[in-house]
Amino acid sequence: MAFKQLLPLPNLNFQMNRCLTHGEKACREEELLEIAPQLQQFDPKGWFDQWNMLARRAEGEGRLMHAAYYHRMSEFFLPEGVPEKAKAYDNFSRCFYAATEEENLEVFQVPYEGSSLPAIRLAADDPKGVVVLHGGFDSFIEELYLYLRAFPAAGYTVIMFEGPGQGRPLHSGLKMTHAWEKPVGAVLDFFQLEDVTLIGVSLGGYLALRAAAYEPRVRRVVAWNVVWDALRGYNRDKPEAFFAAIQSGARDAINAMAAAAREQDDAVEWMITHGMYVTGTETPFDHLLEFTKYQTKDLSPLVEQDVLLLAGENDHFVPVEFLELQKAALTSARSVRTRLFTAEEGGDQHCQVGRLDLATGEILDWLNSLQE
Secondary structure, three states: OOOOOOOOOHHHHHHHHHHHOOHHHOOOHHHHHHHHHHOOOOOHHHHHHHHHHHHHHHHHOOOHHHHHHHHHHHHOOOOOOOHHHHHHHHHHHHHHHHHOOOOOOEEEEEEEOOEEEEEEEEOOOOOOEEEEEEOOOOOOHHHHHHHHOHHHHOOEEEEEEOOOOOHHHHHOOOOOOOOOHHHHHHHHHHHOOOOEEEEEEOOHHHHHHHHHHHOOOEEEEEEEOOOOEHHHHHOOOOOHHHHHHHHHOOHHHHHHHHHHHHHHOHHHHHHHHHHHHHHOOOOHHHHHHHHOOOEOOOOHHHOOOEEEEEEEOOOOOOOOOHHHHHHHHOOOOOEEEEEEEOOOOOOOOHHHOOOHHHHHHHHHHHHHHHHO
């Protein structure tokens, strides 16, 4: 499915395309067109109501995968603590696992710091490699299932997991850590893996490179979105004084600036609200200060693996300039391959939403080339 312009606000339109990109496997396009007129403005409760209506309809008709994706979308913009958010997540999970009950999908709980991390394994019959994959700022592993069903057919066993600050761990109160080698290490220990390809999606592009820098069992790494500097990427329009104010501890000034920006921009409102939820911080300043850790400038020379970097020329979250900055910084990597997807071919949006097949095809081609 091509990326489509269905809603006027870029972030809302992108989220709708996250569902639409899978086509009939995840939704009915006519149902998304049905609710689009009611989603012209940023209204988390109104967004929930429309998607929840579709989810209930799909459940009633036995379309459980559609219901799962609709429940997921209904949850997306609701803030932490709203009862409907937890209920929608539980409904999403229930519908997804009911929809995949007969499929080759194994579910695990990986012990982690007194808690656990959920993992899903899709096993290849005669695997020529193991791919470990995780999301980033706002994804659930179950969402990634439809991305990756092609990998076992191509000979690669896939293990997807949720780390701190993602999916079930986040709903259980486990907040995100920038030191992603810790959850990756726990997953590799649990599955007794010594040679894997690690793929990080969206903010996972930072997380995966961070893990690779400190975890030698990761032999190949894919940044499925290049997050050279998360704070600067998500605040690309801000002057240098803004970043200096964060570093200098100008808490009151930054909180006042954030309050004004949240009133004017739906994407800023969601990024800050969700960012505080994910990181467990109490104010916008604390969230932004925490995000100063989410950059690869300092750790890139430590990455010695084969690296694949993916980017889209019209990514509304991440500046396209990050691709070359990241490539140049990987001075110790065994090899570096880059792919910039253009509007002409498709795949130019964030994480190639609209043409996921281009991204998965590029990853598989890269993995196969390393086998030669």
